[in-house]
Structure formats: structure tokens, C-alpha cells
Amino acid sequence: PVNARIAAISMLGVWAAYLLFLALRTIIVGQYSFAIAFPRMLFTVLISIAANWFLYRLLLLTRGGKIAPAVILLSFPTLIIALGIAYIDSVLAVPPVLAGAPGITYPNWPPFIDNAFICYLILVGWGGLYLALAHNRAVQIAMENSRKLEKLNRESELRALRYQLNPHFIFNALNSVSGLVMEKKNEQAEHLVDGLADYMRAVLDDDGAELISVEDEVAQQVRYLEIEQVRFPGRLNFEVHLDDAVRTWQIPALIIQPLVENAIKYGVARTTNPVRIIITANREAGRLKLSVANDGRMSLNDDRLTGTGTGLTNIRERLAVIYGNGAALIMANGKGNMVVASVIIPDAAQIFRDG
Template sequence: MAARSLPVPENLAPTVSPFWHKIFPVNIDLAVKTILGVWSAYFIVNAIRALLWGAPDHSHDLIVHMVTAIIAVTVTWALYRLLIMVGERTASMVFILTIPTIFLALGIAYLTDLFLAYPRPILEYIGTVHGVSEHQALSHFFDTAFVDYLMLVGWGGIYLALANSRKSQVALIHSRNLERATRESEMRALRYQLNPHFVFNALNSVSSLIIDKKNGPAENLVDGLAEYMRAVLNDYGADMITVEQEIAQQIRYLEIEQVRFPDRLSIDVKIDPDVRKWKIPALIIQPLIENAIKHGVARSCEPVCIRIVAARDGDHLKLSVANEGKMRADYQQNGSTGTGLANIKERLAALYGPAAALFAGNDKNKKVVATIIIPDENQIFRDYCL
């Protein structure tokens, strides 16, 4: 089949010399293996039959089958070239495997008998070898040609099935590569979306300190935010970082916020040792921390503890951020744009599909808890069948 639309990946396209590429321009490995395989099987089966049968004339039949197989390999190559000439037109391929293949099968039978009969006439040779009349010799000739026809059609079906399977594999690989590139672009766009969102919240924090005439803490907060942003952009600029790195970033951010809320904000972190090196999207819990500050600490007159927990839950990672307070159903109408949670959901969907999730709500201990469920790194960009 002609490969016109998509280049074959290296693992599906063997490297061959220009000479062999001219002889087998498409699917050289499939063509060679199927041609040699079919006719080698034909010869081996007949050789075994000759050896087991033990009839006096079967040694001669073995030579016939050997000559047939050698000639048939060349004729099958001609059929291969006819099939790739018509490209991917199904009707043309069906036509090639019917009418022209009949003549190719007759050619195999004719050339075999011509080679073995030389210099005698073909029908005389067949009649002498098989002890039949000339009329019966002609019938025997067509019977042999019919077997060769079935062999050619069988080869054609095998080759076209394998070639079509390879074409589907190539299309699937290209589709997955395109989907991967699209998802990676979407992931970067979503991550960059966090920057203005983060800056927006950070400026609100600075503004609050300035309004309260706390210029010293405001200056410290600006310096701390600048250092934090530098670390995020330089030290952890990768798309995927470890749980340990992600939580270290958020602790640093919370320490900056403690300048603003020295008496109200405390931090509690728990990381299971076996999930410290688990790879997760960078800044994935940043919006949760910001929400805890904005909706929990900033709106409370009582001390608030922000608790970050990273633990294994079966074959998934569970990341949770909790703080005292109550999550209101109308929080998006109370000064929240909803960008943070939406961003997390979109990033998780782009990376893991339905294998990851985000849950947020109130627990029985009067805390607001947001939990992210993340599978291992092998689940990234995995295809899911519904």
C-alpha cells in the first residue's frame, strides 16, 4: 500500500539501501517476510508430504515444488508492485487480486512446467510424468494454476492486512504525538495563567498592609514575594517537580504571608516518606494555599492553621490543604474569581484525564478541605477508553 500521507516512525520503518528500496519501495520488511514466508511454507509442507508419503515419483515432485516456489517468489513480487501501484483504492486492490492474479497464477504454472519440460512440449511432459492423456494433462495444468492462484490471493490478503495494520499504527502514533503536543501546550498555558492570578492576590496582600500603614511588613512582604517568584521561575521552572519541592515552595510562600498575619497564621505540614519523590505538576496546590489565605486567614479574627498533607492512597497520591472555616456555596460571588480551582481541574484533566480529581468542601471538624488525587507519573497523557 502506498504510504503517501504520514511518514513511518523509525521503529516501524527499517533502514534499507537505495537498491532494495527501489525493488521494495513500500513496506519492505512486510513484503519480503510475507513473500518468503508463504512460499517457504508451501515448499516445506509439500516436502514433508513427499517424505512421509514415500511414493517413487515424489522425489521428482519435490523438485517441481522447489521450482514452483522460486518462480512464485518473483511473480508474487510482481503482484506486490501491482498492489502498491493502485495505492489505497480498495476496489482496485480487489480487482488486482481477481483478474490479473489469475494470469499471474497461470504464469507460475506455465513457467514451472516450461522449465521442467524443456525441450519437450509442456502437455507432453505433464502427460508422461502423470501417466494421463493430453486432455487430462491440460486439466492438470489448470488445477495446478488454481492452487497457485489461491496461494497468491492468500498472500495478498495477508500482506494487505499487515500493511493496513501498520498504517493504523502510524496514524495512531501521529495522533498521540499531536495530542501530546496539544496537551503540553495547554498545560504550559494553564501554568502561565497562574502567574497573573498569583500576582493579583499578592498585590492585594501588599495593598492591605499599606492601607493599615504597616510599611515595614509591606516592604518585607514585597521582598519576600520577589525572592519567592525568582525561586519559582529559576529553581523550579520544570513542568513536573517532586512533592517535596512543591510543598517547600508553598511553605516559603506561607512564611511570607506570616509577615502579614503574624498572630493568626500557623503552618502544619505532614509528608509521608514514600511520596516525597512523587512527581506532580508544578504549583498544583498554589491556588489552594492562596484560597486558604484569602478565604480563611484574612476573613478570620481567630488563629488559623493551614495544614498540608501528602499521603499515599493505594496507587494514588492524595494532596490536601485544610484550614479552619466554612466553605460557602456562593464564595465565587464573594470576591473570588474561581480561577484557582478551575485551573487545577483543567491542568489535572489535561495531564491525567479521569485518573485525577479535585474535591473541595467542609469536613466534620469544621474545616475547609481541598483534596487533589493524582496517579503516578506513568499515567501522564495516557489514553482512556470509555
């Protein structure tokens, strides 16, 4: 329903305009003395406002949204209210106020009918305005609720996708910690535990923003790579190249984690030779290009190339939820015998566009 304050203001506005009309008509026509007629007009308008408020209370009963009860209320009860106002104005209130006016006998039925008709039109007009405002308010509330539900749905999807971590990473990291402790390399074990704690805090922090800067995202992946270096001593080397122009660019948290994980899985774990992993971020054609490259090549049936891997599916789904068709994930064999995975992300203005 419409706020009571808005309803009251609209009533006062409508009946104040009607009072002004009556006053101007009396002054222009000059049939009655304004000093004698104005108290009657004011009395009638006050009665009308009270009756209008009663109509408002009746219309509140139709807040369920069905139009038929509102139409019935505006048709029959409004007619009775209008007749009551006209009776008070034309029959009860006139004789004591205009006693002795020439050429008038009471009850004066023609003015009664005119007043009843005018009051009915005013009340029905106000009722129509009220229903329009109520409907508009209902539409606004529905749209707000729809947007809230859509936002909650998107956040739920993103959170579910964000938590699709490879459990083997945690187990392998803990095994590495255990191995370091058994070898009495306590300082390295402590460093590894700290790195794992920082990384998992970023992954599982419910209070953190879904979007983080490129610099923070890459810093998390550096922690990940430092943990994995303990598993592959002497075999894993990594480089990071960030353009200053994109360091503060907002991107989905952990969006390249599956790419780094794949670089470990397909690049490092499958060979005994040293492998490079290179993370780069730069701006191309007004968009962010965030790439993870590793030594090696992809075959035609590689699930990275076909896009059937869980991690790559996770990335594509998260990008679709946030950017619609505005972002992309590209896998390709690059120069220098390297596999390159690139995430292309538009600027922040494209977030939540369905494209």
C-alpha cells in the same frame, strides 16, 4: 504498507511450503524420478517467487487504504501471473527436463490447468495475507497517532491550566521588593527576589516534569508563603505536616497553589488578626489527602464552597485531565474555626484513566 522484509519472508515461507509439498508428493506417488523432477520444481518456485514479488509491488500501489483496487489486483493480474507461471511450468519447462518420460505428450494441458489453479490460489492467499497485515499495520499506526495526539492534547490542556496564575501575586511581590529597597532592607529584598525567582522557575519551567513529589510541591508553596509573609508581616503564620509515607507521592505540579492563594485571599487579606495556614499531607484509604486549612469560615454563597472560583475550577480540570474521575477536590468548614480544602489523589497507576 507492510515492511518489505516481512513481505519477502512471507513469500519465501509460502513458496518453500509449496516446494516441500511438491517434493513429498513426487516421492510418495513415484510417477517421476525425484532427481529429474526436483530441478523443474525448484525452477518453477523461483519463477513464482519473482512473480509474487511483482504482485507485491503492484499491491503497494493500493497503499491509500481503498480495498477495491486491491481486490481488482488480486483478481485479474493475479490470474494472468498464475497462468504465466503454469505455462512456464507445464509447457516450456517440462519437455527439456522430463524428455522421454513414458505416457506423456506435450503440451500437457490438464497439469497446466491444475498448476494455474494452484498458483492462483497461492497468490490470492498470499495477497489476502498481505492485505490483512497491511490493514493491521495501518490500524496500529492510527492507534499510535491517536495516542500521541491524545497525549499532546492532554499536555496542552495541562500546560494551559498550569499557567493560569494570578498576576496580582507577581505585582504584589514586586511592590513588596520595591518597598524593602526603599526602606534599605536590601538583604530581605534579595531574599524575596530569590524566593520569587525560584517559585516562578517552577511555574514556568517547560522542561520540568508535569508530576512532582509531594515534598517538592509543598516546598514550592512554602516559598510562596514566605513571599507573602513579606506583604503581611506579623499576620501570616504557616505550618507544614507531611507524613513520611507520602513525601515521594507523585502529584501534578502546583496543584495546591490555588488553595494556598485562596487561603491568603480569604483568610489573611480580609482581617488584621494573625491567621494560620496549615498544609498537611497524609495517606487515607490508599489515597493521598493533601489539605490546606486557614483560619475563618465559609458562607453558603462563598465561591469556594460553590466551586465557581477560577483557581478551584483550574484544579478540578487538571485533576480530570490526569485522573478522570479518580481524584476529587473537597471544600468544607472544619474543626477549630478553620476552612479546609482537600485534594484527594489516587496512586500513580490511576494516571490518565478516564474512570
